[in-house]
Amino acid sequence: FPVIARSYSIIPLLVFVLALLYPHYKKKPFLYALLLFLTANTHVIMLGLCTLLSLDFLYCAVLKEDDKPVRKRNIFAFLIMASGMIAVVAQLALTMQSNAVIGMHTLTLWGSCVKVFTQFFLNDVDNQWAEPGSFSFAPYTITAALISVVLYIALFVLLFKKNKKIFAIGFLAVLFQLLIYIAGYNHWIFVNRIFCAHLVLIFCFWIVLNKNDRLINILLSLFFTLTVFNGLKYAVLDIHNPYSGAKETAEFIKNNIDKDNSVIVTDNPPYAVGVVYYLNGKNSIYCAQQQKNISYVVWDKSLLFILDSSKWPEYARFVMQNEPDFKNKKLYALVPFFDADKFDVDKIDNFKLIFESKPSMVKLEGFRIYEYLNN
Known part of the structure; x- marks a missing residue:
């Protein structure tokens, strides 16, 4: 099922490797470029992050590079990245009119925004797409969702204080994902897609965190602990119900x-x-x-x-x-x-x-x- 219909199931692996490679991308520009190419083409929601990282590479490794042979090498690496982004845009442009998913709603802009943000934080802590057990613990769900919103904002504020460039990359990449849902597909915001936004957060803190950032580590732990209920609920549902009939x-x-x-x-x-x-x-x-x-x-x-x-x-x-x-x-x-x-x-x-x-x-x-x- 993930191979056939859910290409973003391989995004965590690619993002984790990107996070490991990011501090060393000047030493391994072609490997970094290939990873960005692949990640962008797993799903359109990763196009924002990959484009921002490509522009970051262009500025730091090409425009600010004084060594001409190194700059020339990095230009070729950037062209690989750019071709990956162009491939995504081209595919979208060619299928926009025929794709049944794009525009699968009749909500106003504000209605779409409310629906997307509500689903994003509710499904994060208690997935409403699960047929049995939806809102089984409504007080918990609402409370956990509100706490999740506060923690999410706090984490981005702390990221801003920690590293403004990484904050800009992370914030804009998550915003891009949300805009994709608002503009084109607000029908369902699945947990696995929500986690793709959380992967951006993990990527950013993976780069900037150290052992002394105790407050950030605590808040991150609390934020992801709130998502544990989803896993437990699915484990119970998997025991009592088939995934599909x-x-x-x-x-x-x-x-x-x-x-x-x-x-x-x-x-x-x-x-x-x-x-x-x-x-x-x-x-x-x-x-x-x-x-x-x-x-x-x-x-x-x-x-x-x-x-x-x-x-x-x-x-x-x-x-x-x-x-x-x-x-x-x-x-x-x-x-x-x-x-x-x-x-x-x-x-x-x-x-x-x-x-x-x-x-x-x-x-x-x-x-x-x-x-x-x-x-």
């Missing part, structure tokens, strides 16, 4: 739905694709938006079209009449569900719920299967 759902399909005489349709391929993998080709899942069987998912604009409860009967009648492969076959709807399931069984004609997976750890990783009765 995909495997259980696939087993039901293989054992109860005839492959040759049925069609299974979904309107949410990013989550249903997990079921596809567990089916191992024994059954197919048909994508309503892209009008083909799912083998992988491309996050284009068609994925924004999700059927609500009133549309499924109409869609079922349409495909049964117009799709040659659907005629004389049983039709089933595969619907990922969470706390606000759009597929309301009580309000839908001609569909019967025949399967529901056990509660999953996270939203939309549970699945329901409905049988269309008017075949």
